[in-house]
Amino acid sequence: MLMEEKLVVKELEKGKELANQLMNNFKNPSSSSKDSNEVLISEILRCFENTIARMMSLEKKTLKRSHERSNQSNKKSRMLEKKKTENVKICVGTGQEGTPLDDGHCWRKYGQKDIHGSKNPRGYYRCTHRFTRGCLAVKQVQKSDINPMCYEVKYVESHTCDITPSTTKHSLPVSQEEERKLHDAKQCEDTMKHMKPEELRLSIEDLDYKKDIFRTFSFSNPEMDDDFVEWKDLMENLSPTTSESGITNEFHISPTDDSCFSSLENILGSTQDLSWM
DNA sequence: CTTATTTGACCAAT
DNA sequence: ATTGGTCAAATAAG
Secondary structure, three states, X not given: OOHHHHHHHHHHHHHHHHHHHHHHHHHOHHHOOHHHHHHHHHHHHHHHHHHHHHHHHHHHHHHHHHHOOOOOOHHXXXXXXXXXXEEEEEEOOOOOOOOOOOOOOOEEEEEEEOOOOOOOOEEEEEEXXXXXXXXXXXXXXXXXXOOOOEEEEEEEOOOOOXXXXXXXXXXXXXXXXXXXXXXXXOOXXXXXXXXXXXXXHHHHHHHHHHHHHHOOEOEOOOOOOHHHHHHHHHHHOOOOOOHHHOOOOOOOOOOOOOHHHHHHHHHHHHHHOOOOX
């Protein structure tokens, strides 16, 4: 039996147990309150919802596996299944091995892959509530080759588990100094120029949201503008010993958008192969 | 115990 | 055959 099938059974058993409790409450009205009955009923309903959600995801999976390609109609379903993705570049300003993964949602790692052409492996994460709430959110995190403090994060699908995450409990302790440095940092939104209007809107909202949570910033590929000279200097001064200064930058690394990147790569040529991890 | 991560196997797409 | 993505058993952490 598959894991998810076991979970479905478990959920149903839980529902049965709750229903039994409710039955007992009705048999002995003296030992139960109206409130506790209501609680039981809502829990039973919750069990139904969970079970349905699990069955849906299970069916999706089996359909995908066994049937997908042999059927002609799958072209349609494949079109419908097209996933929403969003790429975000994240820089961690703490310098140390903080978790750049803490974006306020609960993620569970389910895989890691070495990516051809990249030094660093890509981690695959899914929402912790995938099975309990059928949340399909997934993300991929890969440390930047150029700047080990930067991560490329790709979000696939958005969260349907609308639980408000406990950002307070685990929020990163950021020292005053680090905070100041991060304040000095700038965010470049030039990437937006390359995006469609609807993506642009989403992205701005999302970046602002994540910026708040991470206390980091995102720095996309700049054009040859005033800023460039400034942080070219910064990058040239980068060295293994000064790299923890909290200066963080991110480059937009994309096969279709590499003109600036290649020049930056030249600039960084002397520093990027230093292993300081 | 339960829950999370690691990691090689597996699969689909190219 | 190669690659990127996912699964799941083994293992670690809590």
